[in-house]
Amino acid sequence: MDNKQIIQWNIQQSKKNIKKNILKDRIIIFFTRIVEDLGKYKNPNFYGRLKELFLSIYPYFDFKDTKQIYDHFKKLNFKSREGLLLDKEEIDYVKFFINNLDSNCKIKDRNKVEPKIKEMLSLLVKKYLPNSSVLIEPYLLGKIISSVGGIKNLYRKPSSTIQLIGAERAMFRHISKKKPSPKYGLIYYSGKIQNAKDKGKTSRRLANKLILGIRIDYFQMFAQ
Amino acid sequence: MKTRSKSKTEEWNPYTSKWEAAFEKGLDLTVNKTDNILYLGASSGTTVNRVSKLTKGIIFAVENSPQMAINLVRLSKKRQNIAPIFSDARDVVFITKALFNKKINILFQDIPSRDQVEILINASKLVSKECRIFFSLKTQSISQQNPKKTLQEVMEKLKTCFKIILVKNLEPFHKKHYFLILRGS
Ligand SMILES: C[S@@+](CC[C@H](N)C(=O)[O-])C[C@H]1O[C@@H](n2cnc3c(N)ncnc32)[C@H](O)[C@@H]1O
Secondary structure: OOHHHHHHHHHHHHHHHHHOOOOOHHHHHHHHHHHHHHHHOOOOEOHHHHHHHHHHHOOOOOOOOHHHHHHHHHHOOOOOOOOOOOOHHHHHHHHHHHHOEOOOOEEOOHHHHHHHHHHHHHHHHHHHOOOOOOOOOHHHHHHHHHHHOOHHHOOOOOHHHHHHOOOHHHHHHHHHHOOOOOOOOHHHHOHHHHOOOOHHHHHHHHHHHHHHHHHHHHHHHHOO | OEOOOOOOOOOOOOOOOHHHHHHHOOOOOOEOOOOOEEEEOOOOOHHHHHHHOOOOOOEEEEEOOHHHHHHHHHHHHHOOOEEEEEOOOOOHHHHHHHHOOOOOOEEEEOOOOOOHHHHHHHHHHHOOOOOEEEEEEEHHHHOOOOHHHHHHHHHHHHHOOEEEEEEEEOOOOOOOEEEEEEEEO
8 A cells, every 4th residue: 555545544544443433422412512502691692502403413623713603504414424314303402493593693582492392402312311200300410420521521520520420619618628529510590409317318318229220321322 | 864854934942842842952853854653642742743744753742631632633634644642652652553563763751650661661662672762751740759869769660670761850841740762772
């Protein structure tokens, strides 16, 4: 093989193996972040989120101008050999979202769209995380996954870490300013903890169960 | 023979690149025109891109983070001589395949992990005795103890496999980093 062929072989091989690392958690993270943005801002624009999703589907696409992302999505056929492959239902979700954006990538009719998005997110989480999503609210599970950047970064973590995901700032205060150490992170917002008398103990127990569920879901639904 | 090419638009930056920091510290990192380079820990390819312009040979860039490797693949499509290898640097079986028996003239490693020395020793199986080896050592990834003490321990290990040609700390560009030039023995 000459140099050119060697380089081509490596590019193809890398693409093939990278694709195996682009998992369906991307679509969960996409909708989780949209719901998060909607909670934080009055009328956010979704250029950045659309770009992230577009690059999951077409990782090697070269944008001339990211402002055109909206037009790209309108034309998108969602058939990708190099990135994330969505099923029919997921494509419909994404299309629903895009069709409800104006050309500034802002949602046109928020009152109508937001509940639908939350429902779609919930369905996606339940579909790909059937074991862990019965333990905690789907949106919180989505947030846990998105805050560590994906399920692959999550399933190997010990339950003590799971318990504290989302409490990084409190942890930092604990270390740098000798404030009390945080007992819980995102899972604190789960109904189970909110209603519990002993919140520390309950959150520990929930984290223990949750990580087992997440591991099962990872191996059943994501691992190749 | 060139050591680097400097253009106004793409300044080398010793604060982001260990290679450039070592160069600034006066180490001889000469790249010959036909050298093939095996680069472990390529990240998104900032330094790889610059080094690739010094040779007509192939620069094999190994990286194990998918997001970084995507950027590497993008880069390799724009340049002529970068072969991206999405792999763990510890997987010498796969990397052997990816090298297609190309003779490697320079092995460079910039992987700040706890077992960075073991990774280097393992990877040196991929190259011949004449290969020049550049090793960027981040002591903090190995131990929180005094960097000099870590360096001593690392050198003891390295001596069993390599000749140590030169050692230099990378202050002020990178704290608690050393750059070592080695050769097979
Ligand atoms: C300090 S950065 C390298 C920066 C790069 N040399 C430059 O100057 O642009 C280290 C890189 O090594 C990668 N890495 C860490 N462990 C690795 C492994 N076992 N195999 C391959 N790459 C690894 C990380 O993902 C990271 O991108």
